[in-house]
Amino acid sequence: MLVLEYKAKANKAQYQAIEESIKTTQFVRNKCLRYWMDSSKEDSINNAAISRYSTVLRANFPFVAALNSMAVQAAAERAWLAISRFYDNCKKAKPGKKGFPRFQHDNRSVEYKTSGWSLHPTKRRITFTDKKGIGELKLMGKWDIHTHPVKSVKRVRIVRRADGYYVQFCVDVECKETVQFTGQEIGLDFGLEHFYTDSNGYHEPNPRFLRKTEKQVKHVQRRIYKKEKGKNGRKKARNRYARKHLKISRQRTEHAKSRARHVMRSNDLCVYENLQVKNMVRNHHLAKSINDAGWRQFRSYLEYFAQKYRKVALAVEPHYTSQECPKCGTMVKKSLSTRTHTCKCGCVLQRDYAAAINILRKGKEKIATSGHGESKPTSKKKARNARGVGSSTHVGANLHKQLPTLSLESHGFL
Numbered sequence: 001m002l003v004l005e006y007k008a009k010a011n012k013a014q015y016q017a018i019e020e021s022i023k024t025t026q027f028v029r030n031k032c033l034r035y036w037m038d039s040s041k042e043d044s045i046n047n048a049a050i051s052r053y054s055t056v057l058r059a060n061f062p063f064v065a066a067l068n069s070m071a072v073q074a075a076a077e078r079a080w081l082a083i084s085r086f087y088d089n090c091k092k093a094k095p096g097k098k099g100f101p102r103f104q105h106d107n108r109s110v111e112y113k114t115s116g117w118s119l120h121p122t123k124r125r126i127t128f129t130d131k132k133g134i135g136e137l138k139l140m141g142k143w144d145i146h147t148h149p150v151k152s153v154k155r156v157r158i159v160r161r162a163d164g165y166y167v168q169f170c171v172d173v174e175c176k177e178t179v180q181f182t183g184q185e186i187g188l189d190f191g192l193e194h195f196y197t198d199s200n201g202y203h204e205p206n207p208r209f210l211r212k213t214e215k216q217v218k219h220v221q222r223r224i225y226k227k228e229k230g231k232n233g234r235k236k237a238r239n240r241y242a243r244k245h246l247k248i249s250r251q252r253t254e255h256a257k258s259r260a261r262h263v264m265r266s267n268d269l270c271v272y273e274n275l276q277v278k279n280m281v282r283n284h285h286l287a288k289s290i291n292d293a294g295w296r297q298f299r300s301y302l303e304y305f306a307q308k309y310r311k312v313a314l315a316v317e318p319h320y321t322s323q324e325c326p327k328c329g330t331m332v333k334k335s336l337s338t339r340t341h342t343c344k345c346g347c348v349l350q351r352d353y354a355a356a357i358n359i360l361r362k363g364k365e366k367i368a369t370s371g372h373g374e375s376k377p378t379s380k381k382k383a384r385n386a387r388g389v390g391s392s393t394h395v396g397a398n399l400h401k402q403l404p405t406l407s408l409e410s411h412g413f414l
C-alpha cells in the first residue's frame with residue numbers, strides 16, 4: 001500500500017462539512033462500541049453484527065445517513081478494530097493492561113472506501129458526493145494521483161492537522177506486476193523528428209494522432225470566437241473545445257504510459273536527458289514540433305514504472321550529448337539541421353542515435369562515479385538527488401536495492 005497525501009483547499013462551508021463528517025465518524029464508532037458493551041456474552045457480537053448495527057444507526061440518525069454508507073462502515077470497523085485488539089490481548093494473555101476499548105473524543109479523520117467520491121479526470125481535484133456536502137476539494141501536492149488507476153485507490157481519508165485538512169489516498173500497489181530483470185540498459189534521446197531515439201538505434205515515431213487532434217482543437221477553438229458572447233452557442237462551442245482538449249490529454253497520457261511501460265519492462269536501466277523544455281520552447285519555430293508536455297509526462301511515467309518494477313530511471317544533463325563522438329569522444333560540432341554524426345575516427349551515426357549512446361554512457365558514469373557512497377555515508381538529500389546511486393559499476397539487477405525511497409512519499413496512515 002502506498003499513501004499519497006495532498007493538502008486540501010476549500011472554502012469555509014466545506015471545511016465545516018468535513019468537520020461534520022469527522023464528528024459523525026466518531027459518533028458511529030462510539031455507538032458501535034456502546035452496542036458491544038451493552039450486549040451480553042451470548043450475543044457474541046462480531047464484525048458482521050457491528051456492521052449490521054451501523055445500518056441501524058443510518059436508519060435512526062439522519063446525519064449518519066448523510067455520510068456515505070461505506071464511510072459509515074469504515075467508522076464501524078474502527079470500533080471493531082479496537083474490540084478485536086482487546087480480544088487478542090486477552091487471548092494471548094498479554095501481561096499488564098489489555099487495552100479495553102475506550103470512547104473516542106478526539107477523532108480527526110473520516111475515511112471513505114471506494115465510493116462517495118470521484119476524482120477529476122485530469123486536474124488534482126476530488127469531489128465527495130455524499131450528502132455531507134463537502135463537495136469538490138482542490139488537492140495541493142506535487143505527486144500525481146492520476147498515474148494510478150482509480151480502481152487501485154482503496155481508501156480516501158480526510159485528516160485534520162494543525163495547519164489544515166489533508167486528503168490521503170491509499171493506493172494498492174501490491175498488485176505489482178513481477179517483471180524479470182533483463183540485464184539490458186538503454187539511453188533515450190528526445191528529438192524533434194522522433195518521439196525518442198534509443199541507444200540501440202531504434203526510433204520511436206511521434207504519435208500521429210496528436211497532430212491530428214491538435215488540428216481539430218485549433219479548429220474548434222476558432223469557432224468559439226465566431227459565436228456571440230453570452231449566448232448558448234458560445235457556451236456549447238466552449239464545451240466542445242474543452243472536450244477535445246480532454247481527448248488530447250487522455251491520448252497523450254495513454255501513449256506516454258504505454259511507451260514508458262514498454263521501456264521499463266525490457267530494460268533494467270533507462271537514462272534520458274534532463275530536458276530544459278522551457279529554453280527549447282523559447283525558440284518559436286521549434287515550439288510547435290516540440291512535444292514538451294508529452295515528454296514531461298513520458299518521463300514521469302518512466303520514473304513511475306521504474307519504481308513499480310524496481311528498476312532504475314536516471315536523468316542526466318544533456319550538455320554535449322549531441323556533439324560528442326560516442327566512439328572516440330571527440331567533439332564534433334553540428335547545428336540542429338545536421339542530422340548525421342560524422343567523425344574523423346570513421347564513426348558515422350544518425351545524430352539522435354549517437355546522442356542516445358552518449359546519454360546512456362553519461363548515466364552509467366554518473367552511477368559509477370558517485371558510487372563511493374558506501375564507504376562515506378551520503379546525506380539523505382544527496383542520495384535522493386543522485387537517484388539510485390550505488391557503488392556497483394555493473395548496472396543491473398542489484399542496483400534497485402540502493403535506490404532511495406520513492407519520490408512519491410508514503411506517509412503513515414494515521
Ligand SMILES: [Zn+2]
Pocket residue numbers: 325326327328329330343344345346347
Ligand atoms: Zn569519433
